[in-house]
Amino acid sequence: MRTEYDATVIGAGLLGCFTARELVRYGLHTIVLEQREDVCTGISRANSAIVYTGCDTKPGTIKTEMCVRANRGFDTLCRELGVRFSRCGSLMICFGPCGLGVLEKKYAQGLENGVQGLRMIGPEETYDLEPNLAPGVRAALYAEGTGTVLPWELGCAAAENAAANGAEFRFCSRVLGISRREGGYTVSTDTENIRTRCVINCAGLFADEVQELLFAPSVRLFPKRGDYYVLDTKAEGFISHVISHEPEDKKKDGGFDKGGDKGLTLVPTVEGNILVGPSNMPTDSKRLGSTERDGFELLDRRISEVMPGLPMRHMIRSFSSLRPNPFQVELAGGEYVRNGKSISNFTIAEPAGDASFLSFIGIKTPGMTCAQELGRYAAEKAAAYLGAKEDPRFDPVRPAPVRTADLSVAERDALIKDRPDYGRIVCRCRGVSEGEMIDAIHSKPGAVTVDGIKRRTGAGGGRCQGGFCSQKVIELLARERRCLPEEIMKDGPGSYILTGGETDA
Ligand SMILES: Cc1cc2nc3c(=O)[nH]c(=O)nc-3n(C[C@H](O)[C@H](O)[C@H](O)COP(=O)(O)OP(=O)(O)OC[C@H]3O[C@@H](n4cnc5c(N)ncnc54)[C@H](O)[C@@H]3O)c2cc1C
Structure with missing residues (x-):
């Protein structure tokens, strides 16, 4: 397994996925380290889903500039990524x-x-x-x-496109330490040490704590x-x-x-x-x-x-x-305490004094709208720092997944001839087929939990909230991942559906 990279992204929420996508646009060897088992399990799975225009924010700020530009380009972005x-x-x-x-x-x-x-x-x-x-x-x-737009659909699509262009995703990899070394950093997870020339900290609610693994506190999240x-x-x-x-x-x-x-x-x-x-x-x-x-x-x-x-x-x-409300902090009585009002602009820190380490700390609304812009900002900085040029082989297109519920009867008939599993409807509320779930499991990065299937296909998001289809989804996950049904989780560490607790399986 490779352990040396040009750029290491910490966190696979919307910002991490889009940053990775933009980094590989420059041909940079990129790895994304995520503590959870899948993409978009943090703030990025739970927001208001609004693509803002840029009238809510103060003129002249980077947040406003990015939001106005992002809104104008959103149709193109979603077409490229096959996102509704x-x-x-x-x-x-x-x-x-x-x-x-x-x-x-x-x-x-x-x-x-x-x-x-x-x-x-x-x-x-x-x-x-x-x-x-x-x-x-x-x-x-x-x-x-x-x-x-659905935030998780956008995030999964960005991650797939980043991976298709060479970004590596490593899940269940919590960053526990960062140290300086000649020409870059060593980023340590529970299982390995990654040598990297640049770090982009996209750890969402924990971006302050990740930055403080190496640097003194300056901004903290409340x-x-x-x-x-x-x-x-x-x-x-x-x-x-x-x-x-x-x-x-x-x-x-x-x-x-x-x-x-x-x-x-x-x-x-x-x-x-x-x-x-x-x-x-x-x-x-x-x-x-x-x-x-x-x-x-x-x-x-x-x-x-x-x-x-x-x-x-x-x-x-x-x-x-x-x-993740960001506040400046200062030392008082041996402790860092909040100082002043919550910072309303996007906080993009360069604690090393150059683009070798960039932190997105406290990116609130409209962070989803601006995810591509923020990713581009980080990648441009990293590319300039590393002397990288745009890679002509980068392909921004990620084909939309099959959504049988959106197809005409004739289209479905044609599809089912080749893949009968698209004809077996598992989630009746949303009309999601077995074939779509299998595609979600084998996409890269793919679904490993019941909620991972839900984020990618919508199954379990309807009126019965998975009451009828969860059992079948567990069976499919176990079959395709070649593991026991007892090992399948609903949504992350410890959420074993069949045993309700930790398993030795
Ligand atoms: C209530 C609410 C409503 C919002 N509504 C909108 C909206 O309508 N429109 C809009 O444009 N924006 C909206 N936003 C903003 C938008 O949702 C966020 O800006 C965006 O999702 C931020 O994503 P992120 O990648 O920074 O964070 P996250 O999605 O939280 O991702 C951070 C990732 O880092 C991982 N991580 C953390 N620590 C470590 C570690 N040590 N090692 C490895 N991985 C780690 C986490 O597991 C997580 O997956 C809203 C935000 C909130 C809170």
């Missing part, structure tokens, strides 16, 4: 003077940022576009360029939790734009260490679900996944203000995410 993308447009609504002030500021900001297709609209046009909104809407900022509801496709059509709400009571219940301070966002996803959230609650933990009642109480209150008729009876799932 809906440019559904968005409405930011308000019910009173405070919200109106914010909308007008964002409108002016958007124009200054060069965002096209922005308009302030009145109540009549707003209700024409979204008739189910609560009465009393004062105005809306309409942005026709806003879109939505998470806040965002809870979400997911509504079944039975609610499809209830909204047709991304809707966000600028509340009147924002200042009253705001503040970093308090809950609230956030309006509601509603997103019609490309799979036909409606995403409702996120809350914005304080937390002491960097552990992803747990939802809390206080977050849902906030969402319920906001739903009653914004869209009281939202068919919550179709709620099929809830989940949460964590925002």
Whole structure:
């Protein structure tokens, strides 16, 4: 196994996958080290799925520049990567003077940022576009360029394309140490030492801790939790734009260490679900996944203000995410403490003083929208530092996987003649076939868990939430990976479905 690389990417979330894809564009020998068993198991599997236009952020910042550019290029990117993308447009609504002030500021900001297709609209046009909104809407900022994409679909596609162009992915490889050596670094995981000329730290919520394996603390991450509801496709059509709400009571219940301070966002996803959230609650933990009642109480209150008729009876799932809020830190009384307000711009650190070590610390929204731009930024820096030129053999195209549910009967018939497994439907809610699951397992990097199959194919994401198909998915994973069903996990370390705990198998 190779142990010397030009570039080592730490973390296989959206940023790590896109950074790897951009690094191999320069022909750089690249490895991605990921502590988990698959790509997109961190923040990148749990966000609002919105492709932003760039009207929400301050003019002149790198975040704004990247967002505006990324939004314009998103159709091309998704075509290249075979990823579904809906440019559904968005409405930011308000019910009173405070919200109106914010909308007008964002409108002016958007124009200054060069965002096209922005308009302030009145109540009549707003209700024409979204008739189910609560009465009393004062105005809306309409942005026709806003879109939505499935974050894990985007991340898996970027990873596959990076791998097809030569990037190596090593999973279950947690980075525990980094040291300097002549001409670069040694990055140590639980199992090996990697010698590398450059390091790109894309460790998400843990990017501060990874940087501190070698450098003194400068920026640390203080998470806040965002809870979400997911509504079944039975609610499809209830909204047709991304809707966000600028509340009147924002200042009253705001503040970093308090809950609230956030309006509601509603997103019609490309799979036909409606995403409702996120809350914005304080937390002491960097552990992803747990939802809390206080977050849902906030969402319920906001739903009653914004869209009281939202068919919550179709709620099929809830989940949460964590925002990696970056703060400058300083030494006080022997401890590093938070200093000032949370940094709102993208924090891209070069703690070694050159491009040999680059850290993305605290990349919040719109990090998914900007994942390719951020990856490109890191790769350009690394390539200039290493004297690498673009490799003409790089192929940006990753063919879209087969999605039998999207095919006509004639297309399905033709497909099944060659591969009968595309005719065996395993997930009935989403119409996902055995063949698609087998493709997901054998893609590179491929699915190794039940949730890995879900991220790649959608199986288990429908109304029954895997109640009917999980058993078959476990059998398929075990058969294709040549292991025992007892060894199959739902989603990462310890989540053995059949035994419920650690196994010696
Ligand atoms: C609530 C919420 C909503 C959002 N909504 C949007 C949105 O609508 N639109 C948008 O554009 N952006 C949105 N974002 C931002 C976007 O989701 C993130 O910027 C993006 O997913 C960041 O991905 P990442 O790769 O930095 O982190 P992650 O996906 O968390 O990836 C980091 C990876 O590093 C790995 N790792 C950590 N430590 C180590 C180690 N020591 N060794 C090896 N691996 C390690 C982790 O296991 C993980 O897989 C949202 C974010 C949040 C929190």
